[in-house]
Amino acid sequence: MNVVVCVKQIPDPAVPGSLEADHTLDRSGKLILDESDSYGVEMALQLVAAAGGGEVTLVSMAPNNEVSGLRTALAMGADKAILVSDPACEGSDALSTAKVLAKCVERAGGVDLVLAATESSDGYTGTVPAQVGELLGWPSVTFAKHVEIAGSTVKVQRQTEAGYDLVEASLPAVVSVTAGVVEPRYPSFKGIMAAKNKPVDQVTAADLGLDAAQVGWSGARQEITNVEQAPAREAGEKFEDDGTGAEKVVAFLEQLKVV
Amino acid sequence: MRIWVFAEAAGGKVTTATLELLTKAREIGDTVEAIYAGSDAVDAVAASVGSHGATKLFVIDPGDGLPGQVAAAGIAQLAAEHSPDAILFAQTYDGRDAIARLSVKLDRPVLTNGMSLSGDGGLTFGTAIFGGVTLVDAKLTGGGPALIAMRPKSFAAEDAGGGAAEIVKVAAVDAGRAAEAKVLERHVEEQQGPKLEEASIVVSGGRGIGAAENYGPLVEELAKLLKGAWGASRAIVDAGWVPYALQVGQTGKTVKPKVYIALGISGATQHLVGMKNSDNIVAVNKDGEAPIFSVADLGIVGDVHKVVPQLIELLKSKQ
Numbered sequence: 211m212n213v214v215v216c217v218k219q220i221p222d223p224a225v226p227g228s229l230e231a232d233h234t235l236d237r238s239g240k241l242i243l244d245e246s247d248s249y250g251v252e253m254a255l256q257l258v259a260a261a262g263g264g265e266v267t268l269v270s271m272a273p274n275n276e277v278s279g280l281r282t283a284l285a286m287g288a289d290k291a292i293l294v295s296d297p298a299c300e301g302s303d304a305l306s307t308a309k310v311l312a313k314c315v316e317r318a319g320g321v322d323l324v325l326a327a328t329e330s331s332d333g334y335t336g337t338v339p340a341q342v343g344e345l346l347g348w349p350s351v352t353f354a355k356h357v358e359i360a361g362s363t364v365k366v367q368r369q370t371e372a373g374y375d376l377v378e379a380s381l382p383a384v385v386s387v388t389a390g391v392v393e394p395r396y397p398s399f400k401g402i403m404a405a406k407n408k409p410v411d412q413v414t415a416a417d418l419g420l421d422a423a424q425v426g427w428s429g430a431r432q433e434i435t436n437v438e439q440a441p442a443r444e445a446g447e448k449f450e451d452d453g454t455g456a457e458k459v460v461a462f463l464e465q466l467k468v469v
Numbered sequence: 470m471r472i473w474v475f476a477e478a479a480g481g482k483v484t485t486a487t488l489e490l491l492t493k494a495r496e497i498g499d500t501v502e503a504i505y506a507g508s509d510a511v512d513a514v515a516a517s518v519g520s521h522g523a524t525k526l527f528v529i530d531p532g533d534g535l536p537g538q539v540a541a542a543g544i545a546q547l548a549a550e551h552s553p554d555a556i557l558f559a560q561t562y563d564g565r566d567a568i569a570r571l572s573v574k575l576d577r578p579v580l581t582n583g584m585s586l587s588g589d590g591g592l593t594f595g596t597a598i599f600g601g602v603t604l605v606d607a608k609l610t611g612g613g614p615a616l617i618a619m620r621p622k623s624f625a626a627e628d629a630g631g632g633a634a635e636i637v638k639v640a641a642v643d644a645g646r647a648a649e650a651k652v653l654e655r656h657v658e659e660q661q662g663p664k665l666e667e668a669s670i671v672v673s674g675g676r677g678i679g680a681a682e683n684y685g686p687l688v689e690e691l692a693k694l695l696k697g698a699w700g701a702s703r704a705i706v707d708a709g710w711v712p713y714a715l716q717v718g719q720t721g722k723t724v725k726p727k728v729y730i731a732l733g734i735s736g737a738t739q740h741l742v743g744m745k746n747s748d749n750i751v752a753v754n755k756d757g758e759a760p761i762f763s764v765a766d767l768g769i770v771g772d773v774h775k776v777v778p779q780l781i782e783l784l785k786s787k788q
């Protein structure tokens with residue numbers, strides 16, 4: 211059972227984001243493993259263990275040869291990684307990103323399952339996993355809250371508006387997992403040491419057989435026409451609760467005629 | 470402009486998010502048509518999308534496949550034939566599947582998480598980034614249909630009073646291996662009370678309520694007394710205190726009630742983006758510096774375990 215996990219390396223979400231002059235996200239600082247992807251990594255490790263063998267390969271596209279997020283996932287137990295860090299990919303939109311990731315999956319070879327998060331913490335387009343599925347010509351099941359392998363199929367509880375659907379897809383397939391689907395392990399000291407020597411295959415878009423026009427800004431085919439601060443909502447009144455807080459809420463609701 | 474809307478239905482009724490898209494589409498476009506991937510309630514869907522401005526309803530039968538994946542193959546065929554200028558999707562489970570797969574089939578980029586749309590000088594799409602603090606407008610360049618996903622509640626849905634849309638059945642579509650993903654069973658979790666997205670009062674609880682067992686007596690109880698719906702922050706959804714369906718925010722539902730009451734919620738940007746367009750916001754939080762107070766019309770700096778039971782008593786005594 212060979213599993214590929216798409217892992218995005220993102221600016222620390224605790225630090226307020228900013229835009230470059232060309233309106234792309236500033237990714238110049240240190241990048242970390244997107245927490246959303248730690249669930250996919252954990253899921254992959256559990257599925258491979260349950261299958262009794264196989265490899266977990268990470269694929270990531272990130273600027274500046276960034277590997278810190280990959281090292282975190284390798285320290286959790288993934289076996290190896292493919293990293294695309296190519297200036298030609300700068301400004302890539304969701305579709306171009308998916309093209310790069312799909313090529314990485316092909317490069318990994320012999321893959322049974324691709325895992326990703328339902329959406330990234332910084333971009334949250336939420337389309338990359340299904341785009342990768344379509345590019346590979348594989349079925350995809352998004353919004354998984356439970357995943358299990360049954361022979362040559364994957365069975366998924368897929369979140370829906372009303373509850374969940376039990377969905378089955380033949381392998382190879384792409385599955386995107388929701389936060390909280392499994393409890394990601396903390397890397398052990400041994401894991402962290404071992405991660406330093408695990409292979410990271412660094413490739414360019416051209417190595418993957420992608421034309422520069424398909425990725426990066428030229429591939430994105432969109433133009434940012436305006437960027438501005440959102441009008442702030444005015445804060446209203448704030449009271450320290452001195453025992454009359456509940457009364458103030460009731461008065462407020464009465465004035466709005468909702469009680 | 471010819472605009473298509475990916476229509477979704479639940480329980481035999483067209484979703485409000487679809488009707489919102491149709492309302493916007495008829496403001497911007499000359500021709501509005503809808504696509505529905507489903508086999509039940511087709512007549513009801515045609516009537517409803519028709520009264521919101523669609524003249525045609527293309528119907529794709531997904532069988533037991535995932536509707537979004539099968540729809541993408543069908544829409545790609547239709548688009549080659551009819552050349553729409555834009556195809557609008559709601560940012561929902563199936564809407565995201567459909568737009569993602571279609572973007573590959575048509576080799577067109579997608580714009581997602583949209584919050585505004587206008588037709589002046591081509592199609593301009595607006596979204597908010599960094600949890601809603603920065604607004605960005607974008608335009609797609611190059612030919613082919615613009616593929617756009619909008620967050621629910623970005624527009625108001627208005628009935629235009631038109632007749633039913635003409636039903637056009639699409640012959641069997643070949644979705645390739647994507648059709649190998651099959652829905653085996655559907656589990657519907659019974660939901661009591663009004664729908665979160667439609668209620669005029671929403672009471673949400675966050676980590677500050679302290680424990681899972683406090684959700685019922687504090688959050689649900691207050692919501693029921695106010696005839697409202699109850700929601701949650703992601704912190705308590707991830708902790709397993711309440712189901713995901715109750716989550717409000719960037720990765721959950723967008724709500725816009727007359728009154729939103731936040732109990733023990735800090736007000737992270739990802740939560741605010743799902744509720745800050747509510748008409749009125751009330752917050753109870755013991756930390757006076759909590760960011761939720763920067764959007765609250767009425768803020769009570771206090772303990773939910775004191776304030777909420779008192780509030781419930783007061784409301785009961787008034788009934």
Ligand SMILES: Cc1cc2nc3c(=O)[nH]c(=O)nc-3n(C[C@H](O)[C@H](O)[C@H](O)COP(=O)(O)OP(=O)(O)OC[C@H]3O[C@@H](n4cnc5c(N)ncnc54)[C@H](O)[C@@H]3O)c2cc1C
Nearest residue numbers: 675676677702703704718719720721733735740755756773
């Ligand atoms: C990609 C991404 C997407 C996300 N999407 C969402 C989303 O859709 N929705 C969402 O909600 N979050 C989302 N989050 C998470 C978000 O960043 C916050 O972590 C989350 O909203 C915090 O939930 P909370 O306010 O309940 O908990 P906390 O931030 O822990 O806040 C608890 C609050 O309770 C107060 N409190 C404690 N005890 C009491 C008491 N006795 N009485 C009164 N007040 C008390 C505290 O002062 C504190 O302000 C997302 C995060 C990421 C990275």
Ligand SMILES: Nc1ncnc2c1ncn2[C@@H]1O[C@H](COP(=O)(O)O)[C@@H](O)[C@H]1O
Nearest residue numbers: 217271326327329330334335336337338
């Ligand atoms: N640059 C990237 N490198 C690796 N994986 C990615 C990248 N971008 C997106 N993904 C994967 O696709 C998921 C959804 O991303 P998005 O469509 O941007 O919300 C992410 O959570 C990742 O699992």
